Amino acid sequence: xxxxxxxxxxxxxxxxxxxxxxxxxxxxxxxxxxxxxxxxxxxxxxxxxxxxxxxxxxxxxxxxxxxxxxxxxxxxxxxxxxxxxxxxxxxxxxxxxxxxxxxxxxxxxxxxxxxxxxxxxxxxxxxxxxxxxxxxxxxxxxxxxxxxxxxxxxxxxxxxxxxxxxxxxxxxxxxxxxxxxxxxxxxxxxxxxxxxxxxxxxxxxxxxxxxxxxxxxxxxxxxxxxxxxxxxxx
Numbered sequence: 389x390x391x392x393x394x395x396x397x398x399x400x401x402x403x404x405x406x407x408x409x410x411x412x413x414x415x416x417x418x419x420x421x422x423x424x425x426x427x428x429x430x431x432x433x434x435x436x437x438x439x440x441x442x443x444x445x446x447x448x449x450x451x452x453x454x455x456x457x458x459x460x461x462x463x464x465x466x467x468x469x470x471x472x473x474x475x476x477x478x479x480x481x482x483x484x485x486x487x488x489x490x491x492x493x494x495x496x497x498x499x500x501x502x503x504x505x506x507x508x509x510x511x512x513x514x515x516x517x518x519x520x521x522x523x524x525x526x527x528x529x530x531x532x533x534x535x536x537x538x539x540x541x542x543x544x545x546x547x548x549x550x551x552x553x554x555x556x557x558x559x560x561x562x563x564x565x566x567x568x569x570x571x572x573x574x575x576x577x578x579x580x581x582x583x584x585x586x587x588x589x590x591x592x593x594x595x596x597x598x599x600x601x602x603x604x605x606x607x608x609x610x611x612x613x614x615x616x617x618x619x620x621x622x
Contacts, residue, residue: 398461399591400449400559401425405458407444407614418444419455420614426559426591431582433605434595440611442595446561449593450483451475463558480509484557486581488564490544492536498547499523499532505554522550526580542573549581553588560585562594566601578604 407419419441426432426449434442447453448460451467452475460468462478470478492501499519506517523529526546536544545565552560562581566574578594578601585592594601602608610617 398425399428399430400462400467401460402445402448402455403459403461405445405448405455405460407441407448407453408456417614419448421458422614422616423458424609424616426593428558429585429589429591431585431592431604431606432594433602433608434593434611435597435599435602435608436595436611437597441614442611443563444614445611446485446563446593446595450485450559450561451479480555482555482558484552484555484560486545486548486552486560486562486565488567490536490548492544492547492551494536496535497532498528498534498536498539501536501547502550502554505551509555517554517556519550519554522553523547525553525584526550540573541569542577545569545577546580549577549584553584557590559591559593562592564596565594567597574601 402422402424405419405422406417409416409418422445434445436442444453448455451460451462451470454468458468459466462483465478467475467478493504496504502519502522506519506522509517520529520532523532526549528543528546528550531539531543539547565581566577569577581592582604594605596602
């Protein structure tokens with residue numbers, strides 16, 4: 389199935405993308421003939437159960453994974469045909485991830501975790517990012533000296549958001565960003581991400597199994613066994 393953007397410029401898109409693992413009787417299709425356009429400043433939800441293909445689709449969109457067949461473009465660039473180094477440069481210039489677990493480096497402070505990402509991003513465009521400003525954006529200026537083990541789950545995920553913003557992303561891909569949080573904490577984290585999207589103007593794609601999280605998006609599509617289906621009623 390193909391899902392297109394109506395009346396807006398496509399920032400990223402997949403065309404007839406299939407991702408397969410194994411061969412013969414062990415062949416598994418994580419994605420099957422998926423076509424999807426994502427527009428500038430879009431807020432899209434990928435809804436589906438565990439194993440439906442959501443994470444695989446995020447990895448394809450972000451250039452972490454090359455599809456078995458089909459094409460992926462990023463700002464008009466044929467992302468799926470680039471070598472690994474070129475895909476890495478493309479990601480560094482505008483694609484950021486937030487994962488279910490914050491994945492913070494445990495031996496670095498909150499400030500150092502964000503500064504590490506800021507330094508890595510600046511190598512590609514020469515623009516410095518101020519970790520203090522980034523921590524301020526997520527309401528954690530007072531936690532700069534804390535280690536990850538000293539943070540709550542919600543605070544850790546806020547640091548992960550600040551780290552992602554170090555790349556000044558045009559596209560922010562979130563893989564079950566509140567899956568490990570209680571409902572109230574998760575809602576506050578989502579409120580913050582959505583407010584930052586409106587303020588900073590990036591495109592947001594959130595993979596989730598939760599219909600309530602998907603209902604927050606401007607539009608939603610559903611994945612089931614690697615197939616893109618109609619969005620559920622909202």
